[in-house]
Amino acid sequence: MKRIVGLTGGIGSGKSTVAEELAARGATIVDADEIARGLTLAGGEAMPQVSAAFGPSFVAADGSLDRAAMRKQAFSDPAALARLEAILHPMIRARSDAAVERANGPYAVLVVPLLFEKGSYQGRVARTLVVDCPESLQVERVMARSGLAAEEVRAVMATQWPRWRRLQMADDVAWNGGDRAALANQCERLHRAYATIPRE
CATH class of the missing domain: 3.40.50.300 (P-loop containing nucleotide triphosphate hydrolases)
Incomplete structure (x- = not known):
């Protein structure tokens, strides 16, 4: 192991x-925040679900997550934060698991x-x-x-x-x-x- x-x-x-x-x-560093950022860039795996769950006002002009709008929403509305985490966390977990498996440092x-x-x-x-x-x-x-x-x-x-x-x-x-x-x-x-x- x-x-x-x-x-x-x-x-x-x-x-x-x-x-x-x-x-x-x-x-070998596996950073959950970096994985989350990748998922919410334009064309990121999570963006279709984020857009469907929160609407176009949370999507920036380039197709990435509007982080400022989402931060404001998530920290004022616990239900919104829970919805976002339900989308992102399984994807982050899967990608971090795969990255750890590929790790070749000590x-x-x-x-x-x-x-x-x-x-x-x-x-x-x-x-x-x-x-x-x-x-x-x-x-x-x-x-x-x-x-x-x-x-x-x-x-x-x-x-x-x-x-x-x-x-x-x-x-x-x-x-x-x-x-x-x-x-x-x-x-x-x-x-x-x-x-x-x-x-x-």
Whole structure:
């Protein structure tokens, strides 16, 4: 059985940065968000169902998902979010499973923002790694990266587990409240441990 590590953390915590560090050491990265983006591009596998479920106002001029409109709808209407997830999650799961099977590094890292919240991924991973930082830093990073207002970032954070609960569930934690060098040192230690996970 392949060695699989589940990587998660709140929005803006630095999951992609940790994934980059582990990839540089030979890990195969399978990112659920990247898969979701591919599914909702123009011509993406999920777009016919998304358009049918939500209507043309959620489809951009180029045929891709109108992310801003969908974000606003999904985070103000739990039923809409559930409908979107019902469309996307089975496709994401199938594609991530296939990508993990193709992985040829010493271990695969499955990046899933809602790893704990959704639960269905946990039985597939040997270890869970949470990327952690202060919530104020999460907000600051996402505002700088995405141009969202602070209240919009906090609305997304409210749909995710709080820090304490993620930390309680984690097998391992990468602290990303400092500089890149400190994070790289942590990732080196984690990489060495993950490369020797017993194969079942």
